[in-house]
Amino acid sequence: MKKHNFSAGPCILPEEVLKQASEAIVNFNNDDLSLIEISHRSAPFVEVIEKGRRLALEHLNLLNKGYKALFLQGGASTQFLMTAYNFLSKKAAYLNTGTWSTKAIKEARLFGDLIEVASSKDKNFTYIPKEYTVPNDVDFFHCTSNNTIYGTQMKTFPETNVPLICDMSSDIFSRQLDFSKFDLIYAGAQKNMGPAGTTLVVIKEDLLERICREVPSMLSYKVHVERDSMFNTPSVFAVYVSMLTLDWLKGLGGVSFIEDVNKKKAKLLYDEIDRNPLFKGIVSKEDRSTMNATFTIVNEDLQSRFDSMWKEANISGINGHRSVGGYRASMYNALPLYSVQALVDVMKELERKA
């Protein structure tokens, strides 16, 4: 019996994807060679990465709309500096909604001036600031769509005429948005897309004209776009599993289908958090993330009992992040509804027994 895996990331991936990936490690493409011991420039792998790039754009409804998808290395943390290295000429505007925004801001400061248009640090990032304006004279505006650690999620994005850059690491491919409003989207693979080791970048080609300084090749979006995401050897396995996961999503019915499932899962859990007097949500209701639900147990004396109960129910990965405490249940695309039901059942059982 597989565990109910609520890990915040790296996180649960579809079982059929894991099975295919496992097979490809011993025999890929029926070619009697492993996926990981063939040239990345061989036809079978080029097909993999091209399919992955196409599927990513397709899921975001950006195919043939002037965007390119890249599978880079280094995680979102590398994008923090790459976005600034390429595009921060004088000053840029950032929205600060948590740990990852704060880190993005720190790295960008090396390259120019920064305006923090708003921050929710005053309340330990338990809400998304809404009353702010993006200045018209900045190089770009940067925000984080979903805050994994706190469990908040931006439901709307500001209207602005400056380039819009968004870190969507923890909610990409989980919901429909008008992605054509964004000029650059990046996401570490290890939530809804695949294993750690590759980072998706979706960039509007027009934005390349705004590169403002000489950038080392590996950090240049222009270089990676020109070389079709194969400037150097990519993270072959991570790209392959990402492609499989994007293909799995397509087979299910795409982002619109999974968005419905994600809403059902989130509703099931948040309804129980609100109903059950033993538990309490941590963040503002209107900003609750459909991906990461954070909550506390009201009476701390019940904590060890609850912990034993969910472990016994084969649940894993719901301990809260050290900077928030309490619990965090991450409900990424591959987590089935019945796993959320299993957690809700334990919460109800605790109420009965308490």
Added chain:
Amino acid sequence: MKKHNFSAGPCILPEEVLKQASEAIVNFNNDDLSLIEISHRSAPFVEVIEKGRRLALEHLNLLNKGYKALFLQGGASTQFLMTAYNFLSKKAAYLNTGTWSTKAIKEARLFGDLIEVASSKDKNFTYIPKEYTVPNDVDFFHCTSNNTIYGTQMKTFPETNVPLICDMSSDIFSRQLDFSKFDLIYAGAQKNMGPAGTTLVVIKEDLLERICREVPSMLSYKVHVERDSMFNTPSVFAVYVSMLTLDWLKGLGGVSFIEDVNKKKAKLLYDEIDRNPLFKGIVSKEDRSTMNATFTIVNEDLQSRFDSMWKEANISGINGHRSVGGYRASMYNALPLYSVQALVDVMKELERKA
């Protein structure tokens, strides 16, 4: 029957490593979870990366000698810029032995002045320059120990009192050297260490004091050393398979054992290239690489016949790089001696039939 895989990289990996890796994708550590869906900060994965870092130092005889091993992302191509970003304050000296050295030089120029102490470009990099001196007033000296594309290998390294930085991507763990002479060694995993997606950096801790400018976190050796190679989510799968491969090497008897095997494989093939009148080696004999043997067929009319014959013998990956032509047989650690024998047999058979 598995192919005789002479691919230049990504390249052949040990069969038992592939088998273990394949199993870990469905069930890692008997924990009913996949290796790629658990937290990188969970105890089982921390154990993996720590074991990998320890084994890397052990194989280089650098354990407890003031060095740290890191598993970073971005390939050797990212090290081209990172070495310069961190350590090139005024000027640095580079030895130019091929495509990868040339690329390293190009990226470093963004950060300071460069002295090319010698280059073998005059003869399409078919030899290793030997008559040069490393200036005493440079920030560091950089060289490439093995040139995958041309099939040349440095047999000795200059004595110098400036920091010695070496790209060992294609021959690390293949031979014994006095590695304590080096201040920083880097290597993309995808030759002798594992799959593409991680890069080993072995750095002398003293060198960290020479970081000469403010460096973004992801590009800072200091940050990665301080965070035990876990500043951000590492490339989990690539690190795991690298650890397994380093462990496999240890089980065999380590670098001294594999060096003997590598010498035997290289001797077998080069002896045939020199003996068989149909073939000719491309590079200077004294600079021949034990990892990548490059050769041409003297009478080009025989080429298509030879190509059919080696394909029929279940051999793959011996086409030469487009910038050199001819053939290239890569004989990394995991390639068995009998695969080289299979190639030599085909060369002999061609001679008999021609």
